[in-house]
Each structure stands twice: as structure tokens, then as C-alpha cells.
Amino acid sequence: MRIIRYVKEGSTQLAAVNDQEQIFTLPQGDFLALIHEADALGTTPLALVLKTIEGSEALADQIEQLQLLVPIEAPEVWAAGVTYERSRDARNYEATEGRLDASTFYDKVYDAVRPEIFFKSTAARTVGPGGEVQLRSDSVWQVPEPELGLVLNAKGNIVGYTIGNDMSCRDIEGENPLYLPQAKVWKRSCSLGPAIRLAETVEDPYNLQITSLIYRDGEKAVEGTASTGQLKRKLEELTEYLIRDNELFEGTVLLTGTCIVPPNEFTLAHGDRIEIEISGIGTLVNHVVSAGR
Ligand code: DO4
Ligand code: MG
Numbered sequence: 001m002r003i004i005r006y007v008k009e010g011s012t013q014l015a016a017v018n019d020q021e022q023i024f025t026l027p028q029g030d031f032l033a034l035i036h037e038a039d040a041l042g043t044t045p046l047a048l049v050l051k052t053i054e055g056s057e058a059l060a061d062q063i064e065q066l067q068l069l070v071p072i073e074a075p076e077v078w079a080a081g082v083t084y085e086r087s088r089d090a091r092n093y094e095a096t097e098g099r100l101d102a103s104t105f106y107d108k109v110y111d112a113v114r115p116e117i118f119f120k121s122t123a124a125r126t127v128g129p130g131g132e133v134q135l136r137s138d139s140v141w142q143v144p145e146p147e148l149g150l151v152l153n154a155k156g157n158i159v160g161y162t163i164g165n166d167m168s169c170r171d172i173e174g175e176n177p178l179y180l181p182q183a184k185v186w187k188r189s190c191s192l193g194p195a196i197r198l199a200e201t202v203e204d205p206y207n208l209q210i211t212s213l214i215y216r217d218g219e220k221a222v223e224g225t226a227s228t229g230q231l232k233r234k235l236e237e238l239t240e241y242l243i244r245d246n247e248l249f250e251g252t253v254l255l256t257g258t259c260i261v262p263p264n265e266f267t268l269a270h271g272d273r274i275e276i277e278i279s280g281i282g283t284l285v286n287h288v289v290s291a292g293r
Contacts, residue, residue: 001016001017001018001020001046001050001197001198001201002017002080002195002196002197002198002281003015003016003017003026003034003049003071003160003195003196003198004016004017004023004033004063004066004068004071004194004195004196005030005031005068005069005070005071005072006066006067006068006069007066007067007069007281008025012029012069013025014026014027014028014029014030014031014033014034015059016049016052016053017063017195021062021063022058022059022060023061023063023066024052024053024057024058024059025056025059025067025147025249026049026052026053027052030072030073030090030248031071031072031151031160031196031251032072032250034048034049035153035159038233044200045159045198045200046198046200046201049198056125056218061224063194063282065088067130067166068128068129068130068193068194068218069128069129070123070126070127070128070129070131070191070192070193070195070197071128071134071162071192071194071195072151072160072162072165072192072196072251072253073123073126073251074112074121074123074126074151074192074251074252074253075122075123075176075249075250075251076119076121076122076249076252076253077120077121077122077126077149077164077190077192077253077254077255078117078118078119078120078242078253078254078255079118079120079147079164079166079184079254079255079256079257080115080116080117080119080233080238080254080255080256080257081109081115081116081117081118081257082106082109082110082115082116083115083116083231083232083233083238083256083257084226084230084231084232084257084258084259085110085230085232086226086230086258086259086260086261087148087257087258087259087261088106088107088110088171090264091104091106091173091176091259092104092106092107092176094141094170094171094173094174095174095177095213097174098282105177110232114241115233115237115238117238117241117242117254118180118181118184119181120166120183120185120189120190120235120255121185121189122214125185125186125187125188125189125190126188126190126191126192126226127188127191127192127286128191128192128193128194129191129193129194129284129285129286130285130286130287131191131194131221131286131287131289132167132188132286132287132289133167133188133189133190133191133274133286133287133288133289133293134167134186134187134188134189134288134289134290134291134293135268135269135270135288135289135290135291136169136172136186136189136291137291137292138142138172139169139171139172139183140267141169141170141171141174141267142167142168142169142170142267142268143167143168143170143261143262143266143267143268144165144166144167144168144208144212144214144268144274144276144286145165145166145167145168145255145258145260145261146163146165146212146224146259146276146278147163147164147165147166147255147256147258147259148161148163148164148205148208148210148228148255148256148260148278149161149162149163149164149192149253149255149256150235150239150254150255150256151196151199151251151252151253152239152242152248152250152251152252152253152254153250153251154248154249155243155248156239156240156242156243156248156249157197157200157239157248158239159199160196160197160199161196161197161199161202161205161208161278161281162192162193162195162196162197162199162253162281163192163193163194163276163277163278163281163282163283164190164192164253164255164278164284164286165190165191165192165284165286166184166190166192166255167184167188167189167190167191168183168184169182169183169184170183181270188289191284191286192253192284193282193283193284194283194284194285195254195280195281195282197280197281201255202280205228205235206228206229206231207227207228207229208227208228208279208280208281208291209225209226209227209275209277209278209279210225210226210227210228210259210260210276210278211223211224211225211275211277211278211279212224212225212260212274212275212276212277213274213275213276213277214262214266214268214272214274214275215272215273215275216269216272216273216274217271220265221266221272222262222266224260224262225260226259226260227259228256230257230259231256231257231259235256238254238256239254242254268288269288270288270289270290270293271287271288272288273285273286273287273288274286274287274288
């Protein structure tokens with residue numbers, strides 16, 4: 001069962017989407033209200049949704065016909081890095097221009113007990129399904145990073161799974177790792193959606209297929225696939241470090257790192273269309289625009 005938000009007659013509507021792709025409107029104002037209500041009733045979010053939609057009629061619309069919104073206005077988005085071998089190798093390439101002759105801090109963090117976790121975005125910098133992600137004006141090597149996102153409650157428990165795009169500037173990070181915040185955080189550099197899959201309905205989060213497609217001028221320019229089975233760390237390992245001595249705001253999203261990196265010669269351009277699909281969650285589509293648009 002997935003939860004979406006969409007625009008209905010100028011206001012926001014919450015809805016549930018079942019495995020048959022039927023959509024049922026929900027009375028709660030947002031995803032967190034649904035979680036709170038389930039907690040207060042001593043039931044699970046899935047049980048509450050099933051009870052709420054019992055006997056009600058599905059919308060006539062298909063999900064593609066709705067004007068979807070970001071499924072949660074996450075107060076903060078954090079991200080883990082170098083959690084897949086592919087990411088470690090890509091970071092090593094950009095930091096050394098392929099002239100790798102010694103072990104780097106990327107090799108070290110990949111094997112270290114402490115994972116890399118960094119601050120990625122705020123609600124105001126994050127776009128939803130169909131939205132425009134923006135390029136930085138001072139980078140010539142930019143890529144999307146397709147990632148599984150964990151929707152967390154204030155205790156750091158995973159209450160849902162979504163899709164995230166950790167837009168990144170490979171040249172800025174490669175020049176100096178201390179530039180990481182600039183390589184990762186700017187206006188519209190993060191997207192989330194299209195849905196949140198209730199955590200209790202995900203049988204095995206280490207068995208999700210991720211597919212990323214980038215279209216340019218209507219033609220497929222880049223395609224990549226991977227599985228969350230390739231994740232080096234456990235999800236709880238990441239959430240434990242995020243909450244340690246931290247104040248976590250309800251609805252925080254933690255991106256879990258990328259396992260798909262486009263070929264080294266590729267950089268995003270204005271007009272590109274990015275599609276990120278994760279099995280059981282959906283497809284997050286975003287359009288790329290130049291800085292200042
Ligand atoms: O080390 C920098 C960030 C890596 C990252 O964002 C990722 O692995 O997804
Ligand atoms: Mg990333």
C-alpha cells in the first residue's frame with residue numbers, strides 16, 4: 001500500500017494506492033497525520049488505511065492523471081554516501097581523474113564502522129513528482145543519484161519508503177571533499193516521490209530493483225539498474241548514526257546512497273527528463289532546468 005498527495009480542486013488530497021493501482025482518498029491531512037492516528041488507535045497504518053477505504057469507491061482516475069505533490073514535506077532530508085561499491089568507485093574516479101594509486105578516504109569510509117551521512121535538503125529545496133530539478137551554474141559535471149529513501153518518525157524508526165534523487169556535482173566534490181555541501185545542496189537539488197510505501201508492506205527492503213533512465217530530446221541517453229541487495233550497510237545502521245545525539249524531526253527522509261552512476265563522460269543538461277523507478281514504490285519523473293530558471 002502506497003500513500004500519495006495530489007492537488008484536488010486547488011487543495012491537497014491524501015490518498016492510498018493499492019497493489020491493483022486503485023486510488024482511494026483518505027481523510028487525513030498528510031502522511032504524518034495518518035501515522036499519528038494509527039498510533040493513537042493502537043493499530044498499524046496499513047490496518048487504518050484498509051479500514052478507512054473499506055466499502056469506498058476507487059477514483060476513476062489513474063495515478064498518471066493526477067497532479068501529484070511531494071508525498072511528504074520532509075523538514076529535513078539527510079543522505080548516506082558510499083554505501084555501494086559503485087559509488088565508492090565513482091568517487092575515486094572523480095577525485096583522482098582515474099589516476100588512483102593509493103587508498104582514498106572513500107575506500108576508508110566504505111569499510112569504516114561509521115557511515116558517511118550528510119545534510120542534503122530541506123522542504124523548500126525539495127521538489128516532487130513531475131517537478132523541475134535545477135542545475136548549478138558553476139558545475140560542468142552533474143548527475144542524478146537515484147536512491148531509496150527512508151521516511152522516519154522522530155525516534156528514527158522507518159515508517160515508509162520512497163524514492164529520492166540526490167542531485168550531485170561530481171566536479172565540485174572531486175575538486176575537494178570539503179566542498180561536499182556545495183556539490184550536494186542548492187535550490188531544487190533534491191526530489192522525492194511519487195509515493196510513500198508503508199514500511200509494513202515491504203517484505204524485504206534489500207530486494208528492491210532500482211532503474212534509472214535519462215532522456216534527452218526524447219531519446220534514451222542513459223540507463224542503469226541495480227538492486228538494494230548490493231547495499232553494503234543495514235538500513236538500521238544508517239538510521240542509528242543519524243539519530244545519535246541528534247534531534248530528529250518527524251517525517252525526516254534519509255536517502256541511502258546511490259548504486260547507479262552514469263558513464264563518466266555524461267553530464268545533465270537543460271531539458272533532460274530523469275525517471276527513477278523502484279519496484280513497489282513507483283517512478284519518480286523530473287525535468288532538468290538550467291540555473292536561474
Ligand atoms: O561522498 C559523497 C557522497 C556520495 C553519495 O551521495 C552517494 O554515495 O550516494
Ligand atoms: Mg547520493
